[in-house]
Each structure stands twice: as structure tokens, then as C-alpha cells.
Amino acid sequence: MPPRTCQICNIARAIIKRPKTGQQICKGCFFYAFEEEVHNTITDAKLFAPGDRVAIGASGGKDSTVLAHVMKTLNDRHSYGLELFLLSIDEGISGYRDDSLETVKRNQQQYELPLKILSYEELYGWTMDRIVGEVGKKNNCTFCGVFRRQALDRGASSLAVQHIVTGHNADDIAETVLMNILRGDISRLGRCVDISTRGEDTIRRSKPFKYTYEKEIVMYAYFKKLDYFSTECIYSPEAYRGFARTYIKDLEAVRPSSIVDIIHSAENLRVAEEVQVSLPKQQTCLRCGYISSNDLCKACVLLEGLERGMPKLAIKAKHTIAPGGEQLPSEMRQIPRFEMHRQPPRAPEIGVEAGP
Secondary structure, three states: OOOOEOOOOOOOEOOEEOOOOOOEEOHHHHHHHHHHHHHHHHHHHOOOOOOOEEEEEOOOOHHHHHHHHHHHHHHHHOOOOOEEEEEEEEOOOOOOHHHHHHHHHHHHHHHOOOEEEEEHHHHHOOOHHHHHHHHOOOOHHHHHHHHHHHHHHHHHHHOOOOEEEOOOOHHHHHHHHHHHHHHOOHHHHHHOOOOEEOOOOOOEEEOOOOOOOHHHHHHHHHHHOOOOOOOOOOOOOOOHHHHHHHHHHHHHHHOOOHHHHHHHHHHOOOOOHHHHHHOOOOEEOOOOOOEEOOOOOHHHHHHHHHHOOOHHHHHHOOOOOOHHHOOOOOOOOOOOOOOOOOOOOOOOOOOOOOOO
16 A cells, blocks of 8 residues: 555655544645644734734643743744743652653753743742652642642743743643542633733733643654653642543543534633622732732642641642631741732733724
């Protein structure tokens, strides 16, 4: 049987079957189609404006490495006019994050982008190794997720950027939809499929890979021979997300479009007005000034639990766990006050014609 030719260019030999579309195509056409699909996602959602300072959340893994490569490629190819940075968070996980940060430092040299690294130790006075020592491996992802989100915003604010982009892909978003349904978390279910989110006191955050399959990201990284770190976090095997991921993979094996179908279903969900009224309203943390739906943000509550030696109690708490709401002792670690860099007015977004 003669080799198949690429279904796009009809010239080169097809060596890739796209998981997303089933097309059999050559490497060159796959690279271009992958990149232009991300470009279309960016322009359709009007994510950027010329002159924006954009921080790429860089962990050294496949998703963030491919994102950095594609963002630089598209910025040059389509003249976005963006000023790009790499922003990494060091959670303090020995044998994992220290190794992956070496990959990020190599990416900095390869892509010639400025790099900022902010550590949990610097911001919170704790590393994930110490936290796991206190809470065990069952609930450690709660601490890491909350601390990491705030650390990204604080690192981005120190760079005076307008925007953070992360490597969350279609598989990640479908998993999050499923997790929020299983937990009955209506407020997060409505937000988790938004391609771009921003509160009044947080930096805009976007997911250019919203419709990009994880398998295609892996294929892109492999055939491009990108330098990335492939070891899974040593504390994640028992994470709740792992069960959702297994289920999503089983669905994909039967019906490849199920990943995007789940995302589109969540996009079309509408929450009844009477339910919306009962949802928590956005405010700022009285202690650190970060965005919160309660008087204290979750990061402050978790940190207080660690400092008081009651971390497991802090996981379900919404307010201070101090008896009678007493003030924290002066020697107890607190998160520094959050100050967001105020942005100048933006230029018209990419993909939108400027007015007269």
C-alpha cells in the first residue's frame, strides 16, 4: 500500500493523524494548523491589544513550554506587538520543581524572554515540602492551588504586566467542568470555561489553549523537539483531579469530540437569577487586600492554619480560625499587602478594527 499524502497540502507524506480532527497530514501542515488554530482562538476572543505586557505562566512542562514557543511565534508572525515575559512559581518541591525550573531557565535563553521567579518561601514563608509534612498528601493540592493562583498575580504585578496567559488546555478545562459538577460548585462552573477572566482587583488571565487537545500539544512538542520537563508532580497522584482525568480519557477513547463537547455544554449553561443572587459577591481580603468572596481570602485562612498548627481545620474554614476572631500574634507570618499595578488605557484589541 503506497504511503498516504497529506490531506492539506496533497504533496508531502502524511505522518501524523490529528487526534482532534482525524486528518492525516504532514509535519509542516500540522505545525501551521496547530499554530493558526491558536491564533484564531486569540483573535476571536480579542485577548490582546498592541503594546500589552503579557506574562506566560512557565512551569517547564509541555503545556507552558509549547505556549511560550507558540506565543513568541505568533507574536512575530502576526505582529501582535506584545511584550512577552516568562513567570514561574517555585512551590518548593524537591526533586520536581527545582529540576523543572532548570528547564524554564533554558527556555529563557532559547526564546530570549525575560524571566521572573517567585517562590512560596519568599511569599508565604512555607514550601510545599513543609506543607505536605503538616497535612499529608490528601489535601496538599488545596494549599498549592490557592497559593499558586495568588503568587501568579503577585509576580505579574511586580512585572507591571496587563495579562497572564496559562497553558490550560481543552482536557484540563473539561476535567474542571466535571469536577465542579460533581462538587455542585455553581459559581466556579460558570467561570471555568471562560477563556479570559478578570476581577476588579486582579490581573486579566487567559487560556489560549482552551480548544487545544493535550495529545496535540504533546505531538507538537515532540516533533518540534522542544525542551520541556515531563515528570509529574510527586504530590499529585492522589489528587481529586486524577479521577476526573481518567474518566475524560475514557470518554475521549470512545468519542474524541467529547472533550470539546463538554466545554461547549458548560458554555451554554445558564444559572437561574434566583441562584445568582445567592452566590458569594466579590470583595477584597481585609488582611492582605487580594480578591476574595469572604472577609479573608482563602490563602490567608490557609496560611493562618499552618502558622497555628491547625492546617486541616483551615481547609474548610471561610473565616479566621482564631478563637473569637482575635488578631494574629505579631510573630505569626502574614501575606504582604497586595498592590495591583494600575494599567494605562489599552489600545484596540487584536482582531478588532480601530475606530476613526
